[in-house]
Amino acid sequence: MHLKSNLKKKYQRVFEGIAKQGDATLLNNIYTDLYITQGGSEQVNTEHEVRQIEVTSRRHESQEIQVECTHLFKPGKDKKIKTVLTKGVAGIGKSVSVQKFVLDWAEGKENQDISFIFPLPFREMNLQDKEKQSLMDLITQFFPETKGLNLAKRNMYKVLFILDGLDEFRLPLNFKDNETLCDVLSPASLDVLLTNLIKGNLLPSALIWITTRPAAASKIPPYCIDQVTEIRGFNDTQKEEYFRKRFTDENQFKEIIDHIIKSKSLFIMCHIPVFCWISATVLQNILEMKTNNNLKNNQSNDASKTLQESNTEDTPKTLTQMYTHFLRFQIQQSRRKYDGEYTPDVSWDKDAILSLGKLAFQQLERNNVIFYESDLEACGIDVYKASVYSGMCTQIFKEETGIILGTMYCFVHLSIQEFIAALYAHLFLDIHKKSVFVHESTEQDSKKETLTDLLKTVVDKALESDNGHLDLFLRFLLGLSLQSNRLLLQGLLTQQDENDQSKKEIVQYIKQKFEANLSPERSINLFYCLNELNDQTLVKEIQTHLSKGSLSSAELSPAQWSAMAFVLLTSKEEQEEFELQKFKKSDECLIRLSAVIKNSKIALLNDCDLTDRSCSALATVLASDTSLKELNMNNNNLQDPGVKLLCTGLENLKCELEILRLSNCSITEEGYKALASALRSNPSHLIELDLTGNDPGQSGVKELSDLLQDPNCQLKKLRFLGTAADKACQDVNRVLGENLLLLRELNLSELGLSGLNKLAAVLQDKHCKLNKLILNNSDITEEDCCILTSALNSNPSNLTELNLSGTKLRNSGMKIFSTLFKNEKCSLQKLMFNCISITEEGCAALASAFNSNPSNLIELDLSENKLGNSGVTEISTLLANSQCTLQILRLSDCSITEEGYKALASALRSNPSHLIELDLKGNDPGQSGVKQITDLLQDPNCHLKTLRFLGPAADEACQYVIKVQGENPLLLKELNLSLHELGDTRVNQIAALLQDKHCKLNTLILCGCCITEKQCFILTSTLKSNPSHLRELDLSGNKIENKGVKHLCDLLIDFHCKMERLRLRGCDMTDEGCSALTSALKSNPSHLRELDLSENKLGDSGFENISNLLKNPECKLEILALCKCSIKEKQCVFLTSALKSNPSHLRELDLSGNVLKHTRVNKFYDILKESRFKLERLRLRYCAIKAEDCSALTSALKSKSSHLRELALSGNELGQLGATNLCDILMNPQCKLEKLELVTLYCTAVTV
Structure with missing residues (x-):
C-alpha cells in the first residue's frame, strides 16, 4: 500500500530538536514513552506553560488515569471513542507522539483495523483559507497516492485524521456559524471543511485526533470531543530512561542525571522532552570539553571529577545558564561546520541576533510561535537571511517546508524564543540605552534607561500579568543581568561596571514586592527569579527556621512567608500532608501558604484559630487544579459566613475534594444549607463530610440527609456525631x-x-x-x-x-x-x-x-x-x-x-x-x-x-365454627362439624384450636368430613399435646384406613388420654388396623367406655383381637358396636367366648347388619341367661333371624338372670308367631325387658 510506505519513509526518522540540518536518527531507537493521562479541564488554561510544567511535576500520578498512546481510541465504558483531543505544552512531545503513532501503523505494529491514516498539520494548512476545495481535494494534495479513492462509501474504510498543532492554526474554526457540509466532493473553505469534519458531518464514521497547546483547546466545542487526554511529558522514571538511551556510557549517564536532579528547576523542566534534549546537548558538550582540556594538560586527576566538583562556575545550574551554554554551543557548532572555525571563543553576528531577537520579542508579545514571510519581513529579515539563520542556528531557529503551504519558521521551543527575546532586550538596552517596552513616541525617548530600570519594569509587568506569560522571559532577563552569565556572551553583551550594584538593587526590589498581597503563583515565580540571580538569602532564613522548628512562634515578614512557600514547594520531599500547626496557627499563615496547601493531598488545619478569612483563600484553592483531597478544619470558629465562602470552592466543578471535616465550627442551619447547595452543584467527588459538634437543628440535618438520596451524590460518610x-x-x-x-x-x-x-x-x-x-x-x-x-x-x-x-x-x-x-x-x-x-x-x-x-x-x-x-x-x-x-x-x-x-x-x-x-x-x-x-x-x-x-390458625378455626354453628367453640363442650368437607387447611386450623389451652371441648364429631390419613395424623398429633379434655371422638365415615387408625393409636396409648367414646364406623379399617387399635386399648384400657367399629372388614384376626380386649379384666368397655362387619361363625365364637370370660362391664352390644344364622344367634341368647352378664341393650337389626330362633330368645328373656332392658330386632323375618311370642314375654313378671323393636315401633312392657 503506497500510503503506508510513504508515511513510513517520512516518519521513521526524527531530527531531534531541529527541522532539516544535521543527521537524522531512527525514531524507534530513541523514542521514550510519554506520560499521557485521561481527562483534563475543558477550561482554557492561561497560565504560563512553564508554570504548568512546574505544577505538573508536583502532581501525584496516582490521582490520574494513564493512557497509552496506541490505545487512544479504545472504547470507554459508556461509549465509543471517535474524537480525541490531546493537550500538551510546547515541546512536550505531541508531534513526536503523532509521529510514533503513524509509524507503528505504517510498520504494521499497531491499530491495523484502521484502513487509512491522514496526518494533516495545522501549520501546513494555514494559508489555504482563501481557496475553496473539497475534502477529497485536500487529502489528495497532501497524499497524491490516494487519488481516485472513494472514502464516501459507507463503512468500507476505517479512516483516521490526525490534526496536529491546533494552537498554530490561524483560522477561527467557526463551529457556530459555519454552514453544514456533508459531501466530501463539495468545495468549501478550509475552515468549513475542518469544522464539518470535526463535527462528524463529513465522513461520520471517521476517527479524529487533534493535538494542541492548552490555551487553544477551547477552540473545539466540548460536544465534539469524546475523550480529552493530556501529555504530561516525562515523569521522573521516563526522564532517566531518556538520558539512559541518550548516553550509553554509564558513568556519563550517572554524572548528567545526578547534576540535573540536584537542580530543582532543571529537573522540573526536564518534564519537557525538548528541554531534556537541550540539557543533554549542553552537559555532554561540557563534559567532552573538560575531558579534552584535561587530557591536553595531563590533568588525569581532574578528569575524574564530576560536573558538580570541577569548574562549578561553568556548569549550568539555572535555566539562564543552561540556555546560554546551549546558544554558545550551537553557534560554535555551526561555525565549525560551515566556516571551519575551531576557536574556543564565539564569533557573534550581532545584527543577525538582533533581527532574530526582535522577531522573538514581538511575536512573544503577540503569543505567536509560527512565523511566515510577512512576519520575518516586518523584522527586517528577508527569506534568504532566514535560511541563513536556520543554517547557522539549526538547533534554535528552524525552517520547515509544507506540502502545500510553502516555508514557515519557528523556534525549536517556546522557551528558546523567550530566551532569545530576553537576550534581545539586553542587546537593545546596550545599543540604544532604552527599554524594549518604551515606544518611540513616549516622553521617555530622550531618557537613558539603566539595566536596573529595565529589570524593574519587567518585574512590574510580569506581576501585572494574569496568566504569567512574561514569567520565564523575566527569569531569563534577570539571569542575563549577572556578570557570570554575561561573560559567556562576551563579545555580544557589554560588561556592566555596576553589575553587582544592579544585582543588589533588583534583589531588594523583588524582596519589596513580597510585601504586597501577591498571589502564590506570582510569589513563587519571584523566587525562581531570585534563584536566577543566585540569591538564596530568604530561602536560607526559612530553612534555618524549619530546621530549628521555631516557625510556630516566629514573626515572619511577607517575603519570608513567600520564601516559606517556595522552600516547601521546591523541596525534594513530596508534600503529601500539610499541617498548619507546625507553622503558625493563624489566618495569615494559611493565606500565605495556600500554594503549599494547593500542592498537598491532605491539609490539616484543625485547631488553628481560623476564621472566615481563611475560607476565602481555601475556596480559591478548591476551585483550581489542586492535588487536595482531604481538608480538616475541625475546631475553628468559621461560623456560617466562613462555610458559605468555603462552599464557593466546593461547588466549582474543578473541586475534587474527597474528605471535608468541619466539626465544632459553630455552624448552624444556614451553613448546612450552603453545604447542601454546593454539593448538589458538584456532587461527584466528596465522599466524607464531618460535621460533629455543630447545632444545625432538624432542618439543617435534613438538608444534608436529603442530599444522600441524590443518585449523583457520592457522599458515603456523613458524620454529625462524636467519636x-x-x-x-x-x-x-x-x-x-x-x-x-x-x-x-x-x-x-x-x-x-x-x-x-x-x-x-x-x-x-x-x-x-x-x-x-x-x-x-x-x-x-x-x-x-x-x-x-x-x-x-x-x-x-x-x-x-x-x-x-x-x-x-x-x-x-x-x-x-x-x-x-x-x-x-x-x-x-x-x-x-x-x-x-x-x-x-x-x-x-x-x-x-x-x-x-x-x-x-x-x-x-x-x-x-x-x-x-x-x-x-x-x-x-x-x-x-x-x-x-x-x-x-x-x-x-x-x-x-x-x-x-x-x-x-x-x-x-x-x-x-x-x-x-x-x-x-x-x-x-x-x-x-x-x-x-x-x-x-x-x-x-x-x-x-x-x-x-x-x-392465627386456631382463631381461623374459631371463626369458621362460629360461621357454621353460630357459637364460639371456646364456650362449647361439644363440637360437631359432620358432613363438612374440611380439607388440609381447615384440619390444621381445627388442630391448632384443639391444642390451645383455652379450648375445653369434650366431644369432637367429624363424621363424613373426608378426613384423610394425613389429616388424621395432624389431629391425633394435636390431641396428644392437649389430650386431657377430650372424652369423645367420632371419625365415622372418613377413609382414614389402617394408617389413620395407627395414628389414632398413638393418642390412645398416651396415659394422659381420657378418651371414653371412640367411633370409627366405616373407616375402611381391616384386621391390621383392628389389631393396632385393640393393642393400644389394652395398654391403656381403663377409660374407654364405648367403641364403634361398625362397617369395617375386621376379619377373623380382627374379631379375635377384639375378643382378647374384652377378656382383659381392666377393660371397662360398656358399649360395643360391630354393625355390618360380616361376622362369621368363627368370629361369633370369639365374641361369645370373650363375653363369657368377662361379662360384667358390657352394657350395650350392637351386631346389626350381620347375618346371624341359627347356631350363631343361639349362642348369644345363652349368654343372656348368665347372671354375671350385665348386658342391658342388644341390637340385632337386619340379622336374618327367623321365627324358629325366637324360642331360644324368649327362653333367655324369661330367665331371672337376664338384665336385658332393650332389644332391637327390626328388619328380621320373625313372622307373626315369632312376634307374638316375643310380645307375650313382655307380660312375664320376671322379664326385665322394657323396649322391644320389631318393626319401626317400640313395644313397651306392660306392668302386671
Whole structure:
C-alpha cells in the first residue's frame, strides 16, 4: 500500500530538536514513552506553560488515569471513542507522539483495523483559507497516492485524521456559524471543511485526533470531543530512561542525571522532552570539553571529577545558564561546520541576533510561535537571511517546508524564543540605552534607561500579568543581568561596571514586592527569579527556621512567608500532608501558604484559630487544579459566613475534594444549607463530610440527609456525631448498610451489645432522631440497662418505641428502666417486653412507673413472662387508671388463670374506653375465665375490637365454627362439624384450636368430613399435646384406613388420654388396623367406655383381637358396636367366648347388619341367661333371624338372670308367631325387658 510506505519513509526518522540540518536518527531507537493521562479541564488554561510544567511535576500520578498512546481510541465504558483531543505544552512531545503513532501503523505494529491514516498539520494548512476545495481535494494534495479513492462509501474504510498543532492554526474554526457540509466532493473553505469534519458531518464514521497547546483547546466545542487526554511529558522514571538511551556510557549517564536532579528547576523542566534534549546537548558538550582540556594538560586527576566538583562556575545550574551554554554551543557548532572555525571563543553576528531577537520579542508579545514571510519581513529579515539563520542556528531557529503551504519558521521551543527575546532586550538596552517596552513616541525617548530600570519594569509587568506569560522571559532577563552569565556572551553583551550594584538593587526590589498581597503563583515565580540571580538569602532564613522548628512562634515578614512557600514547594520531599500547626496557627499563615496547601493531598488545619478569612483563600484553592483531597478544619470558629465562602470552592466543578471535616465550627442551619447547595452543584467527588459538634437543628440535618438520596451524590460518610457515637454509626452502617442518623428505626436484634456505650452516645446526641429502637434477643446486662436508661433520660423526647424482647432483662432491669418511664419527657408509646424473664415483681415496678406517667403509652407487650395472676393484677391497676390510654395489651403465655382474667375484666369495666386489642393466647383460664372477658364485648362502652385467645390458625378455626354453628367453640363442650368437607387447611386450623389451652371441648364429631390419613395424623398429633379434655371422638365415615387408625393409636396409648367414646364406623379399617387399635386399648384400657367399629372388614384376626380386649379384666368397655362387619361363625365364637370370660362391664352390644344364622344367634341368647352378664341393650337389626330362633330368645328373656332392658330386632323375618311370642314375654313378671323393636315401633312392657 503506497500510503503506508510513504508515511513510513517520512516518519521513521526524527531530527531531534531541529527541522532539516544535521543527521537524522531512527525514531524507534530513541523514542521514550510519554506520560499521557485521561481527562483534563475543558477550561482554557492561561497560565504560563512553564508554570504548568512546574505544577505538573508536583502532581501525584496516582490521582490520574494513564493512557497509552496506541490505545487512544479504545472504547470507554459508556461509549465509543471517535474524537480525541490531546493537550500538551510546547515541546512536550505531541508531534513526536503523532509521529510514533503513524509509524507503528505504517510498520504494521499497531491499530491495523484502521484502513487509512491522514496526518494533516495545522501549520501546513494555514494559508489555504482563501481557496475553496473539497475534502477529497485536500487529502489528495497532501497524499497524491490516494487519488481516485472513494472514502464516501459507507463503512468500507476505517479512516483516521490526525490534526496536529491546533494552537498554530490561524483560522477561527467557526463551529457556530459555519454552514453544514456533508459531501466530501463539495468545495468549501478550509475552515468549513475542518469544522464539518470535526463535527462528524463529513465522513461520520471517521476517527479524529487533534493535538494542541492548552490555551487553544477551547477552540473545539466540548460536544465534539469524546475523550480529552493530556501529555504530561516525562515523569521522573521516563526522564532517566531518556538520558539512559541518550548516553550509553554509564558513568556519563550517572554524572548528567545526578547534576540535573540536584537542580530543582532543571529537573522540573526536564518534564519537557525538548528541554531534556537541550540539557543533554549542553552537559555532554561540557563534559567532552573538560575531558579534552584535561587530557591536553595531563590533568588525569581532574578528569575524574564530576560536573558538580570541577569548574562549578561553568556548569549550568539555572535555566539562564543552561540556555546560554546551549546558544554558545550551537553557534560554535555551526561555525565549525560551515566556516571551519575551531576557536574556543564565539564569533557573534550581532545584527543577525538582533533581527532574530526582535522577531522573538514581538511575536512573544503577540503569543505567536509560527512565523511566515510577512512576519520575518516586518523584522527586517528577508527569506534568504532566514535560511541563513536556520543554517547557522539549526538547533534554535528552524525552517520547515509544507506540502502545500510553502516555508514557515519557528523556534525549536517556546522557551528558546523567550530566551532569545530576553537576550534581545539586553542587546537593545546596550545599543540604544532604552527599554524594549518604551515606544518611540513616549516622553521617555530622550531618557537613558539603566539595566536596573529595565529589570524593574519587567518585574512590574510580569506581576501585572494574569496568566504569567512574561514569567520565564523575566527569569531569563534577570539571569542575563549577572556578570557570570554575561561573560559567556562576551563579545555580544557589554560588561556592566555596576553589575553587582544592579544585582543588589533588583534583589531588594523583588524582596519589596513580597510585601504586597501577591498571589502564590506570582510569589513563587519571584523566587525562581531570585534563584536566577543566585540569591538564596530568604530561602536560607526559612530553612534555618524549619530546621530549628521555631516557625510556630516566629514573626515572619511577607517575603519570608513567600520564601516559606517556595522552600516547601521546591523541596525534594513530596508534600503529601500539610499541617498548619507546625507553622503558625493563624489566618495569615494559611493565606500565605495556600500554594503549599494547593500542592498537598491532605491539609490539616484543625485547631488553628481560623476564621472566615481563611475560607476565602481555601475556596480559591478548591476551585483550581489542586492535588487536595482531604481538608480538616475541625475546631475553628468559621461560623456560617466562613462555610458559605468555603462552599464557593466546593461547588466549582474543578473541586475534587474527597474528605471535608468541619466539626465544632459553630455552624448552624444556614451553613448546612450552603453545604447542601454546593454539593448538589458538584456532587461527584466528596465522599466524607464531618460535621460533629455543630447545632444545625432538624432542618439543617435534613438538608444534608436529603442530599444522600441524590443518585449523583457520592457522599458515603456523613458524620454529625462524636467519636463514640460515630463509631456506633459506622458499626450500624457496616452491619445494616444504612446511616444511623438517617434512620427512624434501628434494629440491632440478635447482633450483640458490645458497643452499647457507643450506641448510648448516639441516643443522647441532639442529632439523633431515632423513634424506634429494637434490641431484642441481645445479651443485655444490668450495667447495660443503666447505660441505656441514662442515655435515654438525657434525650428522651424522640424515642417512641423500645423493643427489648428476648433479653435477660429480669426484674432488676425492669426496675432500672422504670426510672425512664417515670420521666415526664419520656415519649415512649410502644414497649415490647415479651420473654424478658420478669415476674410479678417486675410488673409491679412497670405498673407503678406508668401509673405516675400514663398518658403516652399506647402499646405494651409482656407476653411469655411468668406474670401469673398477681402480675396481671398489677397491670390491671394501670388499666383501671382513668389517665391510662393504653390501646394494645399483649399477655400471651403469661401463666394466667381464671383469677387473672377476672382482674382484667374488672379493670376494663372500670375504664373501658381505650383498649382496642387484648391478646391472651396460651393461658389457661377455663371456660369461666374466657366468659369473663368475652362478656365484655357485650358492654356498649367497651371499645375492644380484637380479643385474642388463640393463635392465627386456631382463631381461623374459631371463626369458621362460629360461621357454621353460630357459637364460639371456646364456650362449647361439644363440637360437631359432620358432613363438612374440611380439607388440609381447615384440619390444621381445627388442630391448632384443639391444642390451645383455652379450648375445653369434650366431644369432637367429624363424621363424613373426608378426613384423610394425613389429616388424621395432624389431629391425633394435636390431641396428644392437649389430650386431657377430650372424652369423645367420632371419625365415622372418613377413609382414614389402617394408617389413620395407627395414628389414632398413638393418642390412645398416651396415659394422659381420657378418651371414653371412640367411633370409627366405616373407616375402611381391616384386621391390621383392628389389631393396632385393640393393642393400644389394652395398654391403656381403663377409660374407654364405648367403641364403634361398625362397617369395617375386621376379619377373623380382627374379631379375635377384639375378643382378647374384652377378656382383659381392666377393660371397662360398656358399649360395643360391630354393625355390618360380616361376622362369621368363627368370629361369633370369639365374641361369645370373650363375653363369657368377662361379662360384667358390657352394657350395650350392637351386631346389626350381620347375618346371624341359627347356631350363631343361639349362642348369644345363652349368654343372656348368665347372671354375671350385665348386658342391658342388644341390637340385632337386619340379622336374618327367623321365627324358629325366637324360642331360644324368649327362653333367655324369661330367665331371672337376664338384665336385658332393650332389644332391637327390626328388619328380621320373625313372622307373626315369632312376634307374638316375643310380645307375650313382655307380660312375664320376671322379664326385665322394657323396649322391644320389631318393626319401626317400640313395644313397651306392660306392668302386671
